[in-house]
Amino acid sequence: MSLHIKNGHLIDPANRIDEQRDLYIDDAGFVVASGQAPENFIPTHSIDAATKVVCPGLVDLRARTREPGLEHKATMASEVRAAVNAGITTLCCPPDTHPPIDTPAMAQMIQQRAWRYGLAFVHPLGALTRNLEGQLLTDMAALDEAGCVGFSNALHAITDTMVLRHAMEYAAGFDFTVFLHSEDPYLHGSGCVHEGEISTRLGLPGIPEAAETVAVGRDLALIEQTGVRAHFCQLSSARALSMVTAAQKSGLPVTVDVTAHHLHLSEHDVGIFDSQCHVRPPLRSQKDRDGLRQCIKDGIITAICSDHQPHEPDAKLAPFSLSEPGISGLETLLPLTLKLVDDRLLPLSQAIALLTQGPANILGIDAGHLGVGTTADVCIFDPDADWDFTEADIHSRGHNTPFLGWRFRGKVTHTLVGGRLVFEEGEEH
Amino acid sequence: MTSTDIQFDAQGQLKHFLTIEGLKRDHILQILDTAQSFITLAKKEIKKAPLLRGKTVVNLFFESSTRTRTTFEIAAKRLSADVINLNPQHSATSKGETLLDTVNNLEAMHTDLFVVRHPNSGAANLIAKHVPPHVRIINAGDGRHAHPTQAMLDMFTIRAHKGDVANLRVAIVGDILHSRVARSQIHALAALGAAQVRVIAPKTLLPTEVERLGVHPYTDMHEGLHDVDVVIMLRLQRERMNGAFVPSEQEFFNLYGLTADKLAYAKQDAIVMHPGPMNRGLEIDSSVADGPQSVILPQVTYGIAVRMAVMALIMGGKPVARKRRGNRSTRGSDETTPA
Numbered sequence: 001m002s003l004h005i006k007n008g009h010l011i012d013p014a015n016r017i018d019e020q021r022d023l024y025i026d027d028a029g030f031v032v033a034s035g036q037a038p039e040n041f042i043p044t045h046s047i048d049a050a051t052k053v054v055c056p057g058l059v060d061l062r063a064r065t066r067e068p069g070l071e072h073k074a075t076m077a078s079e080v081r082a083a084v085n086a087g088i089t090t091l092c093c094p095p096d097t098h099p100p101i102d103t104p105a106m107a108q109m110i111q112q113r114a115w116r117y118g119l120a121f122v123h124p125l126g127a128l129t130r131n132l133e134g135q136l137l138t139d140m141a142a143l144d145e146a147g148c149v150g151f152s153n154a155l156h157a158i159t160d161t162m163v164l165r166h167a168m169e170y171a172a173g174f175d176f177t178v179f180l181h182s183e184d185p186y187l188h189g190s191g192c193v194h195e196g197e198i199s200t201r202l203g204l205p206g207i208p209e210a211a212e213t214v215a216v217g218r219d220l221a222l223i224e225q226t227g228v229r230a231h232f233c234q235l236s237s238a239r240a241l242s243m244v245t246a247a248q249k250s251g252l253p254v255t256v257d258v259t260a261h262h263l264h265l266s267e268h269d270v271g272i273f274d275s276q277c278h279v280r281p282p283l284r285s286q287k288d289r290d291g292l293r294q295c296i297k298d299g300i301i302t303a304i305c306s307d308h309q310p311h312e313p314d315a316k317l318a319p320f321s322l323s324e325p326g327i328s329g330l331e332t333l334l335p336l337t338l339k340l341v342d343d344r345l346l347p348l349s350q351a352i353a354l355l356t357q358g359p360a361n362i363l364g365i366d367a368g369h370l371g372v373g374t375t376a377d378v379c380i381f382d383p384d385a386d387w388d389f390t391e392a393d394i395h396s397r398g399h400n401t402p403f404l405g406w407r408f409r410g411k412v413t414h415t416l417v418g419g420r421l422v423f424e425e426g427e428e429h
Numbered sequence: 430m431t432s433t434d435i436q437f438d439a440q441g442q443l444k445h446f447l448t449i450e451g452l453k454r455d456h457i458l459q460i461l462d463t464a465q466s467f468i469t470l471a472k473k474e475i476k477k478a479p480l481l482r483g484k485t486v487v488n489l490f491f492e493s494s495t496r497t498r499t500t501f502e503i504a505a506k507r508l509s510a511d512v513i514n515l516n517p518q519h520s521a522t523s524k525g526e527t528l529l530d531t532v533n534n535l536e537a538m539h540t541d542l543f544v545v546r547h548p549n550s551g552a553a554n555l556i557a558k559h560v561p562p563h564v565r566i567i568n569a570g571d572g573r574h575a576h577p578t579q580a581m582l583d584m585f586t587i588r589a590h591k592g593d594v595a596n597l598r599v600a601i602v603g604d605i606l607h608s609r610v611a612r613s614q615i616h617a618l619a620a621l622g623a624a625q626v627r628v629i630a631p632k633t634l635l636p637t638e639v640e641r642l643g644v645h646p647y648t649d650m651h652e653g654l655h656d657v658d659v660v661i662m663l664r665l666q667r668e669r670m671n672g673a674f675v676p677s678e679q680e681f682f683n684l685y686g687l688t689a690d691k692l693a694y695a696k697q698d699a700i701v702m703h704p705g706p707m708n709r710g711l712e713i714d715s716s717v718a719d720g721p722q723s724v725i726l727p728q729v730t731y732g733i734a735v736r737m738a739v740m741a742l743i744m745g746g747k748p749v750a751r752k753r754r755g756n757r758s759t760r761g762s763d764e765t766t767p768a
Contacts, residue, residue, distance in 0.1 A: 197637075197638045199636070200639055201641070203571075203609055204572070208637070272435075314527060317529055317555070318527065318528060318555070319528065319547065319571070320549070320550060320551040321551075322549055
């Protein structure tokens with residue numbers, strides 16, 4: 001089918017478009033024009049997007065589909081469906097699957113399983129070290145060949161600095177991006193919440209801010225030494241971000257993202273042992289949350305991700321420290337980001353950039369924009385729709401979220417992947 | 430904090446006993462007064478009251494304990510309940526059963542009250558949130574979070590020996606960081622309006638931002654004990670040397686072990702308490718533990734009465750009517766009136 005999306009407010013930050021403009025998609029699924037229809041273009045279908053925002057399909061920098069290995073939590077089928085229902089057409093999955101993505105076969109299998117559904121695209125990150133053990137390097141070139149868009153050791157710290165140095169050097173030689181979860185494992189210890197007032201009050205083992213700053217300091221020194229292009233995943237403390245800001249100013253090739261939940265919650269949301277707020281890195285102080293927001297505003301942080309981690313209910317039905325960390329976040333990625341616009345932190349186009357152009361650039365993939373000739377992955381949402389987030393809105397297998405009952409503004413009405421309508425509000429897909 | 434409301438029923442009566450945080454002065458005094466009436470009972474020939482007759486109490490201890498479990502057992506039996514002791518760390522949970530499955534299975538056997546001890550903070554709250562409305566939970570210690578009945582018996586002890594808790598300066602000494610007892614004591618002392626609560630420990634054993642709990646931190650015993658009315662010593666687990674929290678037993682004893690010399694910094698009539706079990710020669714010297722200012726053994730005796738009071742109150746027993754007075758003489762059970 002060929003498609004004419006008309007009367008919508010087109011926001012395509014990568015192409016600096018932020019105005020009412022129509023979009024034309026050919027029957028092969030590519031964007032053929034915006035604004036004026038190309039000559040002889042007769043669409044078979046049209047979508048009236050009046051009062052709606054038309055933007056590139058969202059790119060989620062970090063989402064776990066739980067496949068393979070943890071299918072009791074979620075499956076590829078359930079999560080790529082949930083993604084497109086939330087306007088997300090591309091997601092990047094970290095290598096901590098079971099087994100981890102440390103061989104080309106694993107990387108290919110994950111992409112093939114995702115392709116089978118024809119919904120969201122899934123780009124894997126390859127493991128930086130074999131079995132994520134922090135000792136031996138993976139076959140990075142082969143993993144790259146197999147479709148890995150970068151390398152990461154996920155939440156498994158590499159304690160041997162020589163191994164990390166070599167991993168970075170090796171990656172730098174091939175111009176691969178290294179994705180870092182900077183966390184000192186000794187300072188993290190058995191901690192499960194931010195070390196501060198709440199850890200003291202609840203008697204929960206705390207994770208000090210220094211767990212992050214110590215690791216970021218070490219990593220920055222090695223980035224400088226090796227010249228690798230590096231990305232800091234979901235930093236949580238204002239102090240670590242000011243270190244990254246300084247590094248960016250000095251010219252180091254580093255980028256940083258933050259999760260949507262760290263921009264809205266703080267340690268106080270843990271309340272009395274609310275395991276839905278058990279996340280890693282932990283929700284930190286109000287001051288940290290404000291610091292993260294400032295870095296979003298200043299453009300230091302160029303991507304907001306969901307860090308989607310669907311869980312079965314039992315994973316959260318345990319004493320706080322024994323509950324599994326993570327939030328099922330696909331459904332709330334766009335609403336929580338739009339909330340920043342409502343909070344007057346950002347203009348709408350910058351919010352969209354943080355979910356499209358920003359993460360796509362970090363991953364180095366051709367996505368997150370609607371230039372002529374690109375695959376038509378499109379998200380259309382009603383920016384004025386007020387709605388209450390309930391369990392019925394969750395399509396992910398994981399219902400673990402602290403945001404149930406929140407009032408959001410802005411709701412996805414249509415999602416297109418490769419020019420195909422894969423989600424329409426109120427329709428069964 | 431509103432989430433502690435899980436402890437109360439719609440009428441504001443205590444339903445579970447999970448933490449001192451959120452309790453008002455009157456809640457605490459009601460428990461202490463009720464406990465006072467049970468002290469009288471313990472001195473009678475027949476030590477039983479029929480308040481929990483026909484009820485089943487399960488002592489569910491996921492962490493070993495002698496004193497606390499025993500006093501809970503005696504307390505329940507004196508109230509005529511049927512008591513079962515379980516130590517699931519040796520049975521179901523080691524087979525992979527979840528905490529809530531264990532509790533649900535026991536609840537299916539018509540348990541009325543669970544007394545729960547668990548190594549992880551928040552376990553009792555979690556259970557209380559998920560049991561049917563008629564089941565009651567008493568927290569007998571969860572991780573580092575709370576040990577509310579211990580704090581209540583400590584308040585009882587202070588009141589018995591020093592009168593009104595208001596106007597008293599209290600120092601809690603030792604491993605505050607890992608101590609659920611200290612946290613519950615701090616909340617109880619605050620609710621009762623203690624003049625000042627101090628915590629004394631090396632910085633490694635003081636929780637971050639402990640001042641937010643309303644206490645004054647000290648690292649020096651001389652300064653910290655100066656002019657206090659009550660000294661509460663905490664147990665220092667010997668494993669703490671391993672985590673690099675303290676260098677050695679000798680150094681800890683030299684700096685923080687309560688000796689007669691250090692006790693002299695406190696007021697002359699200061700009392701010395703310890704929730705047990707004590708490490709003599711580590712946090713406390715025998716001459717102090719067994720000395721005239723020590724009230725460590727009476728603490729244990731009061732523990733039974735206090736636990737009876739908590740059980741009776743949350744199971745809908747007949748609490749003592751609160752009367753405003755400074756008198757703390759023993760009151761008979763004739764003062765109990767319907768709730």
